Amino acid sequence: MLSPSSISREDDGKSSGKADLPRVAIVDDSENMHLFLKDLGDLGHFQMIGSFTNGAQALEGLPKVHPDLVFMDIRLPDMSGIECTYKLNAILPQLAIIILTGYPDGSTFFRSLLAGARGFLAKPVSGEELLKSIKDVLDGEIVLAKSVIPHLVQLVHRFRRLAHESNLSQREEEILSCIFQQFILTCIGFSKNWAFTQGGKLSPST
Template sequence: MIRVLIADDQRVVREGLSMVLALMEGVEVVGTATDGAEAVTLARTVRPDVVLMDLRMPRCDGVEATRRLRTEAPEVRVVVLTTYSDDRSVLDAVRAGARGYLTKDAGGEQIHEALRQVVDDHAVIDPAVQRHLVDAIAGEPAPRPGFPDGLTPREAEVLSLMAGGLSNAEIASRLTVSEATVKSHVNHLFAKIGARDRAQAVAYAFRHDLSVP
């Protein structure tokens, strides 16, 4: 049984969705909320599998409610169900943690399938809004270059060479610096990434794509 919480500030929508969902096999409506804040509070109490979340609501909108749920009840999946399909709305909802995004033009079977998909840990984006998501991402400025955990370019380079299997002496030769300088870089980067030994540092390098190609 998929337990669903409905969050929408319009009573007619809440009641209409409740009636539609009640006809679906394997679906149970466990509560309704009139805004995002109430949705978060109810979700902590009734622990639904899925929240059908409107975006534009008073006090706390759907994006902020989704963001809170990701922190306070991460096991709860959010499927946005809204009239808004503009680029920014789609991107904000997905970034907040929504696992699905449907417009209110969606039919009952489409909603039912979305519920099943997100419970199985799949993402569901209405084909009608997929283009908006792609356009929004394409319009984002390119990320500024940098390294994780405050690593300097030189520390990242040392870590990369370490992941490539080079010893401190070999790294020093490659970079034309003293072995003492390399040891200093190694100590600093260990402290920044929380590594106790070279094995942990190498694992970190591969996780963050800092290994030598």
């Protein structure tokens, strides 16, 4: 984890005040992660307005502080981060949530998206990654750890195999595979001009 001290402080002369900074909170039972994010916020890039160590605290406290974005650990003492994300989205539908996990995989990524998360980062995460993810997600993008991409490729292979083993016609199989692949590419930020090759690699389409 990169120290916040290696990241430049926001220029106070160009800043229009704290009121204009993103309001960020964290739900994680790791004290180190809380301190790291607080130190990062102290540099002036965002306001750190809430720290919670479990899902129950977050569900009670976050509606009171109105954050723009929350970093959510996948493993909480009382519930999963995905369950907490789902419940928070029912209460605060405009809230942007980024899942933090030490065990990134494709299925967890999709479950996070279905719960309403807008980002998925793998621990350990650097200060630069956290700052970029805040900006990108609040700009409407979906953030995905690069380490998850190989797992998504495996899902493509699995889907192709299941589609091939079904009673679908070849044309139906091709259409479903295309839809599934484009969904994944959209999730990970690639344009429609990219595709998965037969070998499962990402390549610009022609």
